[in-house]
Amino acid sequence: MPTSAAELLSAAYNDADRTIDLRRRLHREPEIGLHLPKTQATVLEAFADLPVEVTTGTSTSSVVAVLRGARPGPTYLLRGDMDALPVQEDSGLPFASQVPGVMHACGHDTHVAMLLGSARLLAERRDELAGQVVFMVQPGEEGFHGARYMLEEGLLDVVPEAPVSGAFALHISSTLASGSLSVRPGPMMAAADQWRMVVRGRGGHASEPHAAADPIPVAAEIVLALQSLVTRRVDVFDPAVVTVAHIEAGSTNNVIPDTAFLEGTIRTLSAGQRADVVAAVRRVATHIGAAHGLEVEFEHEEGYPVTVNDPGAAARVLETATELLGPNASRVAPVPLMGAEDFSYVLQRVPGAMAWLGACPPGLEPATAPGNHSNLVVFDEEPLPAGVALYAAMALRALTN
Ligand SMILES: [Zn+2]
Ligand SMILES: [Zn+2]
Numbered sequence: 188m189p190t191s192a193a194e195l196l197s198a199a200y201n202d203a204d205r206t207i208d209l210r211r212r213l214h215r216e217p218e219i220g221l222h223l224p225k226t227q228a229t230v231l232e233a234f235a236d237l238p239v240e241v242t243t244g245t246s247t248s249s250v251v252a253v254l255r256g257a258r259p260g261p262t263y264l265l266r267g268d269m270d271a272l273p274v275q276e277d278s279g280l281p282f283a284s285q286v287p288g289v290m291h292a293c294g295h296d297t298h299v300a301m302l303l304g305s306a307r308l309l310a311e312r313r314d315e316l317a318g319q320v321v322f323m324v325q326p327g328e329e330g331f332h333g334a335r336y337m338l339e340e341g342l343l344d345v346v347p348e349a350p351v352s353g354a355f356a357l358h359i360s361s362t363l364a365s366g367s368l369s370v371r372p373g374p375m376m377a378a379a380d381q382w383r384m385v386v387r388g389r390g391g392h393a394s395e396p397h398a399a400a401d402p403i404p405v406a407a408e409i410v411l412a413l414q415s416l417v418t419r420r421v422d423v424f425d426p427a428v429v430t431v432a433h434i435e436a437g438s439t440n441n442v443i444p445d446t447a448f449l450e451g452t453i454r455t456l457s458a459g460q461r462a463d464v465v466a467a468v469r470r471v472a473t474h475i476g477a478a479h480g481l482e483v484e485f486e487h488e489e490g491y492p493v494t495v496n497d498p499g500a501a502a503r504v505l506e507t508a509t510e511l512l513g514p515n516a517s518r519v520a521p522v523p524l525m526g527a528e529d530f531s532y533v534l535q536r537v538p539g540a541m542a543w544l545g546a547c548p549p550g551l552e553p554a555t556a557p558g559n560h561s562n563l564v565v566f567d568e569e570p571l572p573a574g575v576a577l578y579a580a581m582a583l584r585a586l587t588n
Contacts, residue, residue, distance in 0.1 A: 195511070206575055213226060260319075262346045264354040268293055370541075372501040380454075380487060383485075402444060408436070413429050425456065504577075520543070542577075
């Protein structure tokens with residue numbers, strides 16, 4: 188008899204103490220970036236008594252575990268990220284971070300705990316599986332391209348005879364109702380690109396601007412022109428955000444400076460719009476500079492691509508979540524988020540989906556609760572077993588028929 192949704196959920200709740208304990212241990216000792224030795228050791232220890240083949244990354248602290256089912260079949264990937272943020276925790280939780288200035292403020296500790304919980308549930312049900320489950324435990328999601336390193340090291344071919352053909356990731360959110368699930372077909376999160384520019388003029392006396400080449404009004408003109416660029420050049424149904432987040436020039440009241448510095452971000456939801464907007468920001472800035480006889484040095488740094496959910500995979504997440512959590516708990520997210528995710532690299536290569544799991548703590552409202560990345564963020568632990576069951580159910584669904 189295949190495991191039913193109800194059985195999976197109750198198995199996950201029976202194992203809730205272990206899941207929550209692992210989550211709290213990770214929460215106390217957060218690490219940042221691509222090299223997370225303590226976190227990696229904790230993850231390896233949690234995999235140790237499971238019948239999985241474990242490999243660790245060579246360029247990062249990544250961990251990949253493969254669970255082989257009783258029969259051959261395709262390979263399905265489940266992702267949990269494990270890095271923290273440079274945030275001083277002020278949550279007041281009894282298991283708060285013991286590392287000054289570092290906090291699991293994006294809830295990646297919960298992702299690891301849920302993923303490991305699902306590994307246990309699936310290991311107990313190997314007989315039902317036709318194929319392999321790959322558990323991808325990645326460092327460096329918060330801007331360090333950890334997933335890209337893992338792909339370069341052969342993540343998708345870890346089972347050589349059956350390359351990964353589907354993938355799923357959960358992300359916890361403190362600003363969604365606890366125990367609810369949100370997913371959407373198509374763009375789920377944005378591409379995030381950084382840009383910097385230096386407006387290069389010629390300094391001089393503030394009383395004689397004609398004898399200098401003042402970069403400040405040119406910088407101001409660029410800032411305003413970028414606002415018109417977004418409203419006049421960007422299709423509202425293929426949106427973009429251009430933000431000037433940092434601007435700096437000058438040192439005192441009677442000196443015209445040499446240069447002005449600006450930097451910011453570009454968020455887009457399609458590869459085409461991404462290329463167009465980056466090119467347009469460069470064009471507007473350099474040509475405004477040129478119009479005034481100043482040079483603008485423009486630099487662009489590619490961040491994560493758009494996170495695009497496969498429509499079929501998103502529909503399966505929704506159906507599976509509805510079976511597990513009930514008809515009212517899951518919904519199609521009306522709009523994408525303009526934040527970015529490096530699971531996007533995986534979804535560029537294989538069809539799959541990322542979904543949000545709500546964990547707004549009791550007594551707070553989703554609309555006003557401190558959000559992910561806040562120094563005050565708290566995630567409700569009650570839905571973690573539901574997340575465990577959802578990870579496991581997605582793999583079971585992919586590997587049984
Ligand atoms: Zn984050
Ligand atoms: Zn995150």
